[in-house]
Amino acid sequence: LTIQIDEQKIIVKIKNLSPKRVLFSAPDGLLLKAYEIANKIKKKYYIETFVSVDPCYGACDTLSYEIEKLDVDLVVHIGHNRSKNRIFKKTLFIEAFDDISFYEILNDALSLIKKYKKIGLCTISQHLHELIPSKDFLENHDIKVLIGRGNGLLEDGQILGCEFYSVYNIRDKVDAFVILGQSNFHAIGLELATGKSTFQLDPYMKKIISVSQHTEKSFKKAFLSIIKARDAERFGIIIGLKEGQMNVKKALNIKKKLEDCGKEVGIIVMREIFDDRLALLKKNIDVFIQTACPRISIDGCTFSSLVLSIPQIEALFKLWKGENIENFLRKTSWH
Numbered sequence: 001l002t003i004q005i006d007e008q009k010i011i012v013k014i015k016n017l018s019p020k021r022v023l024f025s026a027p028d029g030l031l032l033k034a035y036e037i038a039n040k041i042k043k044k045y046y047i048e049t050f051v052s053v054d055p056c057y058g059a060c061d062t063l064s065y066e067i068e069k070l071d072v073d074l075v076v077h078i079g080h081n082r083s084k085n086r087i088f089k090k091t092l093f094i095e096a097f098d099d100i101s102f103y104e105i106l107n108d109a110l111s112l113i114k115k116y117k118k119i120g121l122c123t124i125s126q127h128l129h130e131l132i133p134s135k136d137f138l139e140n141h142d143i144k145v146l147i148g149r150g151n152g153l154l155e156d157g158q159i160l161g162c163e164f165y166s167v168y169n170i171r172d173k174v175d176a177f178v179i180l181g182q183s184n185f186h187a188i189g190l191e192l193a194t195g196k197s198t199f200q201l202d203p204y205m206k207k208i209i210s211v212s213q214h215t216e217k218s219f220k221k222a223f224l225s226i227i228k229a230r231d232a233e234r235f236g237i238i239i240g241l242k243e244g245q246m247n248v249k250k251a252l253n254i255k256k257k258l259e260d261c262g263k264e265v266g267i268i269v270m271r272e273i274f275d276d277r278l279a280l281l282k283k284n285i286d287v288f289i290q291t292a293c294p295r296i297s298i299d300g301c302t303f304s305s306l307v308l309s310i311p312q313i314e315a316l317f318k319l320w321k322g323e324n325i326e327n328f329l330r331k332t333s334w335h
């Protein structure tokens with residue numbers, strides 16, 4: 001495994017805070033490592049450590065309820081980062097860095113990248129340290145490279161599955177994007193949000209991947225759902241209960257707009273948005289609008305009910321007004 005976790009940072013925090021109970025959480029791929037770290041810390045500092053084995057999809061997936069219920073003094077959230085607000089309601093974010101090198105795959109991609117006058121470069125949190133060395137490498141081969149500024153929670157050149165500030169804001173200045181990493185989920189999001197050709201450089205498989213076919217598929221799926229919702233009368237707005245995903249204001253805002261259009265609207269709350277739970281209300285709700293994670297209903301999951309995300313409902317409002325919605329995903333953020 002080439003993942004590096006800064007355990008020292010956790011230890012410093014524990015020494016400063018002297019917590020009695022610490023809760024660890026991590027995405028699936030790092031869960032075992034989180035469990036090992038928690039055990040190590042428990043033995044060394046004589047504190048109670050708990051490990052959450054619930055799914056943890058992003059920096060948005062924080063454990064606010066568990067903090068209170070389990071009476072923990074600190075949550076160590078491994079594997080996702082926030083550039084600002086590093087302590088977020090008792091939560092310490094610890095990045096996981098992947099130390100795999102990109103030189104080989106960058107070298108293989110040179111002839112392809114050289115076809116473009118200027119490229120935008122970006123990545124996801126675990127490869128952020130590779131961004132500047134990769135830019136230098138490409139520039140040493142006479143390729144013009146632009147890295148967009150971060151915003152809010154994001155570092156320069158970083159994207160999330162739903163936040164694209166660093167790429168969207170430079171899209172008109174570059175001819176294509178290159179994303180470092182193995183996640184085609186992020187590459188597809190990048191291409192959908194910017195509308196620019198995107199190449200994903202996968203250092204493990206040593207592959208240069210054009211994601212355009214997947215992008216097209218995701219776009220069609222998201223677009224068709226909006227069209228299918230056109231004549232719906234009864235809407236159910238879902239508020240996600242995960243602290244980083246909860247958006248009550250937005251949900252109420254959408255509710256008001258729908259009611260102004262003469263629609264029947266109910267608000268429902270849930271932590272994990274599962275199809276079988278939604279099915280329980282299917283008889284009374286034609287379309288669900290989930291305000292939690294936009295990717296769930298854009299291209300992440302398959303539902304037996306019609307489920308829209310925030311950019312999709314915004315597009316539906318436009319559609320009702322007879323406006324063009326083809327670019328509904330071209331945005332800095334899908335929240």
Ligand code: SF4
Binds near residue numbers: 058059160293
């Ligand atoms: S795409 Fe979904 S899981 Fe990922 S950061 Fe955004 S809201 Fe969270």
